[in-house]
Ligand SMILES: Nc1ncnc2c1ncn2[C@@H]1O[C@H](COP(=O)(O)OP(=O)(O)OP(=O)(O)O)[C@@H](O)[C@H]1O
């Protein structure tokens with residue numbers, strides 16, 4: 042009995058992870074593949090969420106249609122943000138996208154006629170072919186169907202000429218241009234695609250959470266997203282999946298436990314040590330494991346495949 | 358593809374159980390378990406530690422005197438960092454993993470709004486959410502029948518303050534400084550109502566949560582010729598606003614909503630805060646109200662550190678009284694339904710600090726009135742009885 | 746007639762004159778070498794041809810099309826591919842993918858979509874890269890990541906990425922730099938084969954004189970942005986200005 046009731050709690054966390062995975066696949070294509078750092082991806086999630094909530098609950102559109110329109114709206118916002126990205130990169134782009142996050146928050150508050158301002162918005166359950174999705178299990182199947190789709194599509198993009206163009210832009214703009222890649226076009230495309238993924242995740246987020254507010258999409262969330270991608274291993278879609286699962290589970294299950302434990306010795310709270318832990322993880326990964334969790338997995342796999350023959354040589 | 362389907366199924370199977378539920382979760386022969394979600398490490402962490410401590414002071418007193426129908430009250434506190442998503446995760450954990458009997462004192466508006474669907478779905482009551490948003494007692498909302506609000510809403514408070522100002526001076530020019538979040542949203546709602554009813558127009562100035570510079574807002578109020586300013590902030594904001602105004606040679610009558618009634622406002626604002634009038638939905642912790650007297654006695658008895666004592670600690674204390682009363686009325690074999698029914702029998706019940714509390718199956722707002730407290734010679738003094 | 750015409754090109758970087766009235770033609774099917782001491786403007790000329798630098802004066806035409814009106818990414822569509830002096834590649838991509846980067850313009854959007862559902866399409870795409878790898882004799886490297894590969898392999902992939910675009914003219918910036926003697930011979934052979942087997946015109950910048958002398962049809966010598974001499978290897982070798990300015994000190998370099 043214990044297990045069954047508690048399980049719903051874990052399932053719920055898994056569902057959150059699922060929604061975030063869809064977003065981080067898109068963010069990986071932008072920040073991991075193309076090297077365009079976004080510290081404002083929570084805003085794209087918000088745009089998808091609010092658009093879908095308004096389309097379904099106020100304009101009366103079916104959820105399935107909103108699932109197509111909402112990502113497009115977020116994608117168009119991505120397109121707009123892509124413009125400054127043509128000129129700036131690195132930390133400056135990070136700051137610009139962070140600013141975008143604040144602007145979107147202002148926008149949501151300003152459009153209170155539809156968004157109810159800072160008060161938050163109640164959102165209906167998703168309806169698919171007349172079937173209303175309510176339980177955590179329903180949500181699980183809904184979300185993870187799309188997670189699988191997102192991962193497949195993300196990988197397809199990553200392995201096609203688009204993915205190659207993205208990575209070339211990241212590592213050598215000269216080689217990219219000499220190969221015929223239009224930098225402006227592909228940077229915009231990267232923002233658009235990652236906006237699509239985030240908007241899609243946002244629509245799912247709104248309707249499976251049933252309540253959204255500006256507090257949901259604060260700056261910390263955007264920073265978590267980028268950590269997920271970095272920890273997972275940039276420019277690997279599986280890495281984004283692993284990184285997201287790792288961070289969400291760490292955040293919701295492990296950190297609270299650790300927090301309680303440390304609380305026994307020090308007068309700190311979970312949230313206080315959380316940033317510290319995340320910062321430490323980032324640091325360790327950047328120093329020791331720049332290829333991220335997925336890179337680690339690949340190495341382990343190679344190690345076992347060739348074990349015991351001269352493993353050291355291949356391992357490093 | 359097959360690999361992925363397999364993975365899905367395995368992940369799914371991990372979570373399959375047999376799904377039976379105990380008749381009254383969180384209740385054993387010796388204990389009642391309640392859940393609390395605070396901001397322990399986010400923007401409002403100063404309150405996060407103090408509020409539950411105030412509640413535990415009263416629970417300790419009750420527990421040492423035999424508990425409620427022989428059961429000890431035990432409270433688990435989770436941290437939501439003022440993030441609605443985290444609040445849902447925490448509520449999910451408390452309700453489904455820890456199997457608490459009810460939730461209590463969850464802080465924040467968006468955070469409480471976010472857990473409404475979960476409360477409704479699981480039938481878990483929430484007593485005394487620590488937010489003065491008027492939306493909490495809206496019975497038409499999901500879980501409206503399960504949430505028992507104790508505080509006078511911000512919208513109502515704003516209404517009362519505007520009425521009070523106009524009664525003093527029919528030609529008053531009123532200004533409002535509000536936080537641009539859900540709190541401010543509710544204040545704006547009240548302001549709009551008051552404008553309509555009184556036929557006045559209020560000059561509204563927003564600030565971002567966490568702001569520390571109010572020169573722009575104060576400057577605008579001076580330009581607008583405002584002579585009565587309502588500050589809908591928390592603790593830091595009224596202090597800075599009044600000091601900024603003093604520095605700019607601007608001296609209107611300042612008013613504040615309930616969070617600004619903290620005694621630290623009077624202390625830190627110094628001469629600039631003299632005459633400041635704050636609304637509150639309960640008597641002061643250092644007043645002669647019966648609950649305040651009991652509170653100070655218990656603080657002394659249990660050696661509560663000085664730093665904890667104050668409005669918020671006291672708030673935790675008095676809302677605990679309401680919860681305990683509800684638990685008593687739920688009877689010897691409490692269920693969630695009986696807790697709800699028990700609370701709905703409260704009729705002009707005297708908590709010793711709140712105005713008389715009445716709940717019914719149609720109304721879960723405990724009170725609609727406030728007292729006004731003014732800083733006189735640096736001391737908070739009650740200047741009105743309950744006004745509504 | 747596939748021909749590159751460079752007319753009176755003048756390029757200056759805030760005071761530094763990198764190219765000063767450079768004029769020459771590269772004829773179809775030629776192997777044309779550009780030599781000169783460090784900083785004489787060779788790479789700058791390449792950058793002018795493919796649009797990275799905009800000369801203040803002069804004209805650059807390929808098959809009578811004005812290249813100066815083109816964006817850098819449009820140059821390859823005109824049939825001009827290039828390699829870089831400092832290796833430019835994507836370390837965490839396989840060698841095959843690094844090469845296919847150069848095939849960007851050969852793969853249209855429709856086939857990209859098709860590739861998502863059809864294995865055949867993917868194989869077609871990969872075949873483009875494999876063909877070049879075969880040609881360069883490094884076929885077994887296709888699935889290896891670029892990171893950590895020996896310098897020679899990285900240099901060859903640089904060439905492969907240019908060739909996979911099926912250009913009419915390839916610009917090679919110091920293909921043999923940093924290679925040992927045996928590898929340099931290999932590179933010389935490859936350059937000849939690029940012309941002979943693939944029918945691609947070659948404009949190459951190189952410091953290794955023995956390589957230049959052995960493969961070039963014509964050589965142009967640049968010094969401080971000015972042309973010292975143009976002609977067949979023998980002519981250039983014996984040109985008094987060249988001996989004085991360049992060959993003299995490169996002999997002991
Ligand atoms: N982007 C630039 N900005 C300023 N100066 C430049 C730039 N590019 C080249 N130069 C200058 O132009 C001159 C020619 O440089 P270039 O790279 O073309 O020489 P090179 O002949 O390729 O030399 P090397 O044999 O060392 O490769 C040099 O003085 C160089 O400093």
Ligand SMILES: [Mg+2]
Pocket residue numbers: 787788789830918
């Ligand atoms: Mg050079």
